[in-house]
Amino acid sequence: MSSKTEKLTELLEDLSRASQGNVQASLIISKSQGLTICSHYPDGKPGSDVPEEDIIAGRTTQIDMSTRKVFKELKRGELVRMLVEGEKGYVIICNAGDDALLCTLTNKRVNLGYMFFMMTRVANKIANIL
Numbered sequence: 001m002s003s004k005t006e007k008l009t010e011l012l013e014d015l016s017r018a019s020q021g022n023v024q025a026s027l028i029i030s031k032s033q034g035l036t037i038c039s040h041y042p043d044g045k046p047g048s049d050v051p052e053e054d055i056i057a058g059r060t061t062q063i064d065m066s067t068r069k070v071f072k073e074l075k076r077g078e079l080v081r082m083l084v085e086g087e088k089g090y091v092i093i094c095n096a097g098d099d100a101l102l103c104t105l106t107n108k109r110v111n112l113g114y115m116f117f118m119m120t121r122v123a124n125k126i127a128n129i130l
Contacts, residue, residue, distance in 0.1 A: 004130070005038060007129050008028055008037065009040060011122050011125055011126060012026045012028070012038060012122075013040055014122070015040075015104065015118055015119065016040060016042045018114070018118045019110055019111075019114075019115060019118070020111075021042070022106050022107050022109050022110035022111075022115075023042060023104050023110070024041070024042070024043075024049065024050045024089065024107060025039065025040070025041050025042075025050050025053070025056060025104070025105045026039070026040050026102070026103065026104045026105075027039040027040075027056055027102075027103045027104075028096060028126055029057045029060050029061060029100065029101045029102075029103060031061065031064065031099050031101055032099050034057055035054075036053045036054065036056075036057045037130075039053045049088065050105060056105065057103075060091075060093055060101055060103045063084065063093060064082070064093060064101055067079060067082055080094065080095075081093065081094040081116060081119070081120075082094070083112070088107070088108065089105060089106050089107045089108050089110075090104075090106045090110065090112070091103065091104075091105055092112075092115060094119050094120065094123050095123060095127075096122075096123040096124075096127055096130070097123075097127030097130050098127075100127070100130055102119055102122060102123045102126060104119065
């Protein structure tokens with residue numbers, strides 16, 4: 001039987017494959033600690049266009065905390081997903097259980113609808129594993 005880490009890594013690899021090469025990094029992050037639980041870089045490691053996992057984890061946690069506060073104040077209900085668009089690509093963040101976030105960094109060629117669908121499926125599986 002595979003360990004939790006192996007199962008989580010496999011889910012991130014599946015997400016990357018499903019994106020048809022458009023995911024540059026994917027991470028599972030602890031909400032409470034802001035630390036990486038598991039990460040996957042399709043190219044094997046961060047590069048000039050993709051930051052190190054500790055930077056991604058820290059910033060993702062900051063975005064999540066701030067956005068949840070805004071959603072509460074604006075009475076928009078429970079936050080489902082966040083999409084941040086930049087010149088070179090997207091950051092997509094969604095819940096993956098009570099204390100985990102799934103974050104992907106993608107290029108601009110990604111099919112956002114399909115990524116939302118796949119990330120929701122993967123996030124549910126992550127929640128079950130954790």
